[in-house]
Amino acid sequence: MKSRSPDPNVKHSFTPVDGFSLSSVKSLATRTKSVDWLVMTLGMATIQGFTPTNDGYDQKLQLHVYSRFLLATLLTPLLASSPDGRCISVLSAGVHKAYKNHSSDPTLKSTYSVPNAADAAGMYNDVYLEKLAVGNPTVKFSHAAPGFVNTNWGTEMPAVLRVLIRPLQAAFGKSKEKCGSAMVEGMLKAEGGKLNLVDQNGGTEKATTCKGHEEGRDEIWKHLSEAIGPFV
Template identity: 80%
Template sequence: MATIQGFTPTEDGHDQKLQLHVYSRFLLASLLAPTLSRSSDGRCLSVLSAGVHSSYSGHSTDPSLKASYSVPNAANAAGMYNDIYLEKLASLHPGVAFSHAAPGFVNTNWGTEMPLVLRAFIRPLQAAFGASKEKCGAAMVEGMIKAEKGKLNLIDQKGGTGKAKTCKGHEEGKEGIWKHLSEAIKPFV
């Protein structure tokens, strides 16, 4: 989902972008983690923005972005929150390899929700410079296969692990963000 709309509440009261990019992924990963733990080779991959997002500075005062919503804040919060919940799930389920990947610029239909003027700029760039969906998918799978169990694995656009770093504020935000996410999905578990 790539839009430039402002805070758009879902029926649950969460922002539409965060619902898709964070809360739904966290819910699904949390529900699947016990089953993945029983597998000899359990793996979980979230593809968004590993190692390429900045910190969302309002994580402790406005974790849902209701008062400080902007497109950059939503993007940074989504990336930061994915890193944090995946790292926590890895510590709770050490037999599972949890990964967060940054696919880079990919030639997909990303951005079709944007205004025409932005689409007219983005779509030709994707066609000319974006990796194919197949190449991107192969790199993400390669990174997921190399991922280590019991820790957060950040995967770059070429399938590499170990180079990407978590953002500033990651350590300080862990406890509060985990609590916020857990509260957000409580009605569904």
């Protein structure tokens, strides 16, 4: 970051955070004094079953949903005080389906599967980002889908799957630089007061929320708010 900064006097620092711990996420947010852009990419790719963190949520969902939601919620006041406050959650905008058991099993303890986890994570991101956007119109909130990228995605996968995935990524995956540029391009197009969806090319016109997003909005928001309540 220092080598790419146009101002040699700008300082950069790394602060660790445990995405499997909501208290760690809160600690990070508490130590943060100002923020202009919040870019959330924490996540993992596995085929494991429901694997709880100490907070009681599945590991994958905690990274993709609960920790992101808590971080965005705690930092929104700082984003609102910035002249260019923006927040983007890079996950699955426009490519997930509705998770149909959001009322009976919002944490997926009884109905966990890899597809359900993916759909729930995408749907929940749509809901909380939209709610935050409507409630904080001076901040531009986006949900993005990065597409197929040539990274170390799937590190947690079994070795045989990683062996199959890596050549495909090298042959067909976009570079990290191209992906990052597309995400920033879409982020800069975002408007306040609404949920902005960004596709893999940085466009904001094609990506849409899943069917069922609207009908589950209030229940999902209530569940997520109760989940992070003790840390807000």
